[in-house]
Amino acid sequence: MIIYPQIDPTAISIGPLHVRWYGLMYLIGFLGAWMLGRYRASKPESGWTANQVDDLITYCVLGVVVGGRFGYIFFYDLHAFLQDPLVLFKVWQGGMSFHGGAIGVAIGFWLFGRKTGKTFFTVADFIVPLAPLGLFAGRIGNFINAELWGKPTDLPWGVVFPGPLAGGVPRHPSQLYEASLEGLVLFTVLWLYSSKPRPRGAASGLFLLLYGCFRFLVEFVREPDAHIGYIAFGWLTEGQILSFPMIILGIVVLAWSISANKQRTTKSVTR
Template sequence: MLTYPDIDPVAFNLGPLKVHWYGLMYLVGFASGWWLGRWRAQRPGAVMTPAQVDDLVFYVALGVVLGGRIGYVLFYNFSAFLAEPLLLFKVWQGGMSFHGGLLGVLVALGLFARKLGLHYFAVVDFIAPLVPIGLGAGRIGNFINGELWGKVSDVPWATVFPGAGPLPRHPNQLYEFLLEGVLLFAILWLYSSRPRPVMAVSGLFAICYATFRFLVEFVREPDAHLGYLAFGWLTMGQVLSLPLLLAGIVLMVLALKRGRA
């Protein structure tokens, strides 16, 4: 059994302001994505310039924060939102959704592409390999917070999380860090290192993320206020991942057809 490090969620204080590790993980994700994006923009054939990448990060940040919060409230806490609409603005209470954040980013990228007159999926393909960095950093933040833990388990690396009872559980956050962060980044970075048909990188991202998330949900404790939605195992995360998987397959098929045309 692994010993939970019990790291203080507050990294440091700036007077009355508490800076949390979770917030710093968002900063790590955005900063790393910005740096790698500028590096990619300097390569031959890049769809945008380093200066445009600077603007792109601003659009992405808005999409992540607004979409992630709205998605969490609508997908995971809708009944509470109906009872208290102001819950949408109470970000200090926590709650962000990847699927909502993804939708927010896709809308933001649409606005960005339209502003610059770029092909929408060329922009999405450009940024897709950078996203796993933020996903992985976010999961480390979840682990530090001791939230979104896994099911009770007797695997040698099971962990007892504060607030989750005395029984050891799957360190689900670390699984997602490795799959959605490290592995997904490696797959997309290597795949996009060579010219690919438009939509192919976006499709591969959607397929891989949806598959990884669907599988990890089997060892992740479902949200207490939702529980399982059907069959004694289906979670909201899996339900939201299915249309993403389907969209990824469609994008990949279209991209491959275009590549052979």
């Protein structure tokens, strides 16, 4: 059993200005993606320029923030929105959704592609190997905030989180599970996979498939949102419902990518 270390969620306070660790984690994730994106763009025949990376990261930041907030309200707190629509703008109360952010970023890919003449999957394949950096940082932010913890456990690494809702019992540190799987493992796999030429859409499909699987699995030990609970069968959570389409879409995109690549290869050989 591990007692949660008392971490002040506020990293810096200057008068009335308070900078929280959670916000800094987002900044760290975006900076990491920007630096690695520029590194990849510097490679010969990358097809990308440093300025294009700068612009794309800006689109991604807007997509994550706007899409993440709208997604949280729509997927997890629609009742509060219907009672008070202004809750959408009360970001200081917390509430961001990965799935909403993913939709926002996908829209950003499309808009950026229209602006630069790049296809959707050309843009997506370039950025998805960098996305797990932000996912890792965000989950560390969740841990610092002592939120989104897991179910009670008797495992030796169970953490006793503060607050009456946590019940004073050891719980799965599900934030760290997600940081490891959705962050470190996913980054390693995608970075290595995309370091060599791959069919268009393959990296994007692999990201969708692996993230969906990792999130679906961790949800089994993550405590569901108190105001939502389980959606069906006494174990199915909102996160699993939202992740399942990602798994299906990932399989479809991978299958399409491999099939299209085989067709292109066959045509080039028979000419």
